[in-house]
Amino acid sequence: MRTGFLRAVSLALMLSLPAAAGAQFGHPMKGQWSGEWGSKSNPSRLLLDLDWDGKDISGVINPGPTAATVKSVAFDYTNPSAWGVKIQAEGKDASGKPVAISIDGKLENIGAYTKLFHGTWTQGGRKGDFTVTRN
Amino acid sequence: MEKSLRTALLGATAVAVFSSSVWVLGAQQGAAQEGAAPGAGQGQGRGRGRGAAPSLPTPRLPDGTVNLGRVPGEKGVWGVPYITNMAMQVIGPDGQPVPEIVKLRQDQAAARAGGAGARGGGGGGRGRGGSKSEPWMPWMPWSAAVYDYHSLNESKYDPEGYCLPPGGPRMMATPYQAEILQQPEHKRVIMIFEGATHIWREIYMDGRKFPEGDQLNPTYLGYSVGRWEGDTLVVENKGFNENSWLDYFGHPHTDKMHVTERWTRPNKQTLHYEATVNDPGAYTKPFTMAWDIPWREGAELPEYICQENNRYLNRLEDDLGQPIFGPRPQPGVKPASGTR
Numbered sequence: 292m293r294t295g296f297l298r299a300v301s302l303a304l305m306l307s308l309p310a311a312a313g314a315q316f317g318h319p320m321k322g323q324w325s326g327e328w329g330s331k332s333n334p335s336r337l338l339l340d341l342d343w344d345g346k347d348i349s350g351v352i353n354p355g356p357t358a359a360t361v362k363s364v365a366f367d368y369t370n371p372s373a374w375g376v377k378i379q380a381e382g383k384d385a386s387g388k389p390v391a392i393s394i395d396g397k398l399e400n401i402g403a404y405t406k407l408f409h410g411t412w413t414q415g416g417r418k419g420d421f422t423v424t425r426n
Numbered sequence: 427m428e429k430s431l432r433t434a435l436l437g438a439t440a441v442a443v444f445s446s447s448v449w450v451l452g453a454q455q456g457a458a459q460e461g462a463a464p465g466a467g468q469g470q471g472r473g474r475g476r477g478a479a480p481s482l483p484t485p486r487l488p489d490g491t492v493n494l495g496r497v498p499g500e501k502g503v504w505g506v507p508y509i510t511n512m513a514m515q516v517i518g519p520d521g522q523p524v525p526e527i528v529k530l531r532q533d534q535a536a537a538r539a540g541g542a543g544a545r546g547g548g549g550g551g552r553g554r555g556g557s558k559s560e561p562w563m564p565w566m567p568w569s570a571a572v573y574d575y576h577s578l579n580e581s582k583y584d585p586e587g588y589c590l591p592p593g594g595p596r597m598m599a600t601p602y603q604a605e606i607l608q609q610p611e612h613k614r615v616i617m618i619f620e621g622a623t624h625i626w627r628e629i630y631m632d633g634r635k636f637p638e639g640d641q642l643n644p645t646y647l648g649y650s651v652g653r654w655e656g657d658t659l660v661v662e663n664k665g666f667n668e669n670s671w672l673d674y675f676g677h678p679h680t681d682k683m684h685v686t687e688r689w690t691r692p693n694k695q696t697l698h699y700e701a702t703v704n705d706p707g708a709y710t711k712p713f714t715m716a717w718d719i720p721w722r723e724g725a726e727l728p729e730y731i732c733q734e735n736n737r738y739l740n741r742l743e744d745d746l747g748q749p750i751f752g753p754r755p756q757p758g759v760k761p762a763s764g765t766r
Contacts, residue, residue, distance in 0.1 A: 316585065317680040317707065318568055345682060345707040368571035369555075371578055372745065400498030401575050402583035403744035 307317075315425070318343035319401050320364070320376070326423030327410040337423050339408075352380055352392065359383075359392050374398040376408065390415045436522025444641045463592045482694035486656070487608065492691050494606040495617075504606065504697055506621075509599035510674040513560045514714040517700075526562045554580070554675070564710040569678050578746075585670055588739060588750075589647040591623050593670030594663065594685045595701035595715065603727055615652060615659070620727045629661050636664055644681050646670055659689040666715035672703070680707030695721045 315322055321343040327334035341350035341361065348364040359382025367375030378394040396410025405424055412421035485493040509515060518524050523531075550563050557563070557570035565573070576583070586592055589638040592600050602621025609616065613632035619625055629652040636642060636649060645666035652661040663685040672679050683705035690698045697719040704712040742750045 315668050316671060316678055319572065321668075343680070343707060345680070350758040364569075366568065368567060368574075371571055374571065400745045401572065402579065403746075403748075403750065405744065405746075405748065407746065 313403075317401075318348075319374070319398060319406060320348055323426045324406075324423035325407060325426055326408075326421065328414075328421030329419040336370065337421060339423055348378075357383055357385060359390070367389070372401065373400070374401065376410075386414065395423070396421065430451055479695070481692075481696075484691050487610070489610070491608070491610065491654065494608060494659065494689060494691055495696065496605075497694075500723075501726055502721055502723045503603040503620075503725045503727055505718045505725075506598055506601055506604050506619075506719055507717060508601035509596075509717060512595065512599065512673040512677060512715050514564050514674070515717050516562060516713050516718045521716070524562045530559075547566070562713075563677075564713060566710060569708040570605055571749070573676055573679045576671075581674055581676050582742070583744075583750075584674055584676065586622070586674070589623055589736060590669060591625050593646050594648065594672060594679065594683060595687070595699075596670065596673055597622060597627065597647065598699050598701070598719065599673060599717075602730060603722060603725060605727060618727065620730050621732070623667050623732050625731065637663075644668075647684070648683075657690060659687075661687040661689070663687065678708050679703070679705050682707035695723075697721070 297344070320341050322341060324337070324339040326337050328337055329335045331368075336387070338353050339350060340352075340354060341348055348361065349360045350359065352359040352375040359380040361378060361380045362380045365377045367377075369375070374397065376394070376396050376398050378392075378396075380394070382390050382392060384390045391414075393413040394410065395413075396408055399407045399409075407424055409420070409422040412419055427644060431656055436687050459666060485497045487493050494580040506691060514527060514530075516524050516527065556574040557565050581587075586596070586600065592648040597602075597617075597619065600619070600622045604617060604619045607616040609617070610631070613630070615629040615631060617627040617629070619627075623660075625647070627647055628648040631652050633653070636651060642649060644665055646667060646669060648663040649665040650663050651663050654660070654718040664683075666679065666681055666683050668679070670679075671677060686702040686704070686762060688700040688702075692698055698716070699719055700714060702712050702717040703709070739751050744750055
C-alpha cells in the first residue's frame with residue numbers, strides 16, 4: 292500500500308521536475324535538439340547540438356562518423372511567435388561522400404521549455420519533413 | 427507514521443507542481459510600475475520621499491567602513507522595490523535617466539492627464555510596446571525578438587513565476603525585504619532575501635580571482651567578487667546560467683553576462699544601487715541601471731515561501747497547448763482544455 296503510494300508520488304515528482312531542470316532562456320536556438328526527419332515509415336533520427344557565441348550559431352548535426360557541420364544560420368523574426376530559421380550544413384554520407392544539408396523551418400514555443408523546430412529537411416537527393424524538440 | 431509521511435510527500439508534490447501566485451500578482455502589477463521613476467539618486471523611487479523625515483548619517487562599522495546593514499541594537503531591513511522593467515531604469519554616463527526615458531515619462535504623464543492609457547517602454551500589462559518602445563536598449567536582433575515575444579504573451583513564461591531564482595540585478599528588484607550582513611573578519615558580505623525563493627548571496631571580499639573554465643560553474647546568481655572603492659561596495663559577477671530573465675518584462679540574458687554592481691548608502695535610510703550589464707551574447711554594448719532601496723526601520727525578515735499554494739502552473743499551457751509542468755500528452759494528442 293505504502294510502496295505503491297510512494298511510487299506514485301515519486302513518479303509525479305519525476306514528471307514535474309524535468310521541465311524546470313531544463314530551463315534555458317538565452318538564445319532560443321542554443322542547446323541540444325532531438326527528433327526525426329524523412330518519411331514516417333523510414334524516419335532518420337536527428338540530434339542537433341547548437342551553440343551561440345554572440346555573433347553566430349555554430350554546431351553539429353548528428354555527432355559521430357557522419358556528422359554534419361553547421362555552416363550558416365539565418366533568422367526571420369517577422370513573427371515573434373514563430374521565427375523562420377534556415378540552416379545550411381555540410382557532412383558526409385555513409386560512404387564518405389560530401390553531402391549538403393539544407394534546413395528550412397520554424398522555431399515555435401520559443402518561451403517554453405519544450406521548444407519546437409520543424410519544417411523541411413533536404414539532404415543530398417532526399418527531401419522530407421523534420422521535427423526536433425529541445426532537450 | 428504513514429499518515430505523516432503521506433502528508434509530507436503530498437506537500438513535497440505540491441511544492442514541485444504548483445507555482446507562484448506571486449507571478450499572477452506580478453502580472454497584475456505589471457502596470458503598477460509604469461510610473462516608477464528611474465532611481466538615480468534622485469529620491470523618487472518607491473518608498474522614498476515619504477514624509478519629511480530628515481536624512482540620518484550613514485552608519486559605519488568600527489573601522490570606518492560603511493555599514494550596509496543594521497546598527498547594533500536596532501532592527502531594520504531593506505525594502506527592495508518592484509522593478510518590472512529595468513530598461514526604464516537605464517542611466518547615462520552622468521548618472522541621470524537617458525533622455526528617451528525622460529521624454530517617455532513626460533508623454534505618459536501627459537497621456538494619463540488626458541485620460542489616455544500609457545504605452546511603450548515601461549507600459550505594463552496589455553499593450554506593452556516591445557523592443558521598439560525601448561530604442562535606447564542595445565538590442566541584438568534575437569534579443570529584441572525574444573523581448574517582443576514576451577511582450578506579446580505578457581510574460582507568461584517568466585521563470586520567477588515558477589519560483590525559480592532571479593538572476594543578476596533582479597535580486598534587487600524583486601519586491602521583498604533583504605538584509606546585508608558584512609563579515610570583515612571572514613572577508614565576505616552575505617545578502618539574504620525574503621523573496622526570490624528564500625535565497626542568499628555570498629560576495630567574496632578576499633581579493634580572489636574568478637575561477638576559470640569549467641571551474642566557473644554557471645549558477646542563477648553567478649560568482650561574486652567584491653571590493654571597496656571608498657564608500658562604494660563594487661561587486662563583479664560572472665558565471666550566470668541562462669535560466670532566468672533580467673526582469674519581469676522579459677529582457678533576456680546569456681551566460682556571457684558580466685554584471686558590475688555598485689552599492690552606496692548616502693544616508694541611513696537609503697541604499698543606492700547601480701548595475702552595469704555587459705552581455706555580448708544578448709546586447710551590443712553595456713548599459714547601466716540604477717535605483718534606490720529604502721530602509722525599513724524596525725522591520726525583520728518574515729518567512730515567505732514562493733512555492734506554497736502556488737496553483738498557477740497547474741493550468742498553464744504552452745503555445746502548443748501542452749501543460750508546462752506535469753505529464754505530457756502523447757505525440758499528436760492535444761490535451762483537452764480544463765481537464766487538468
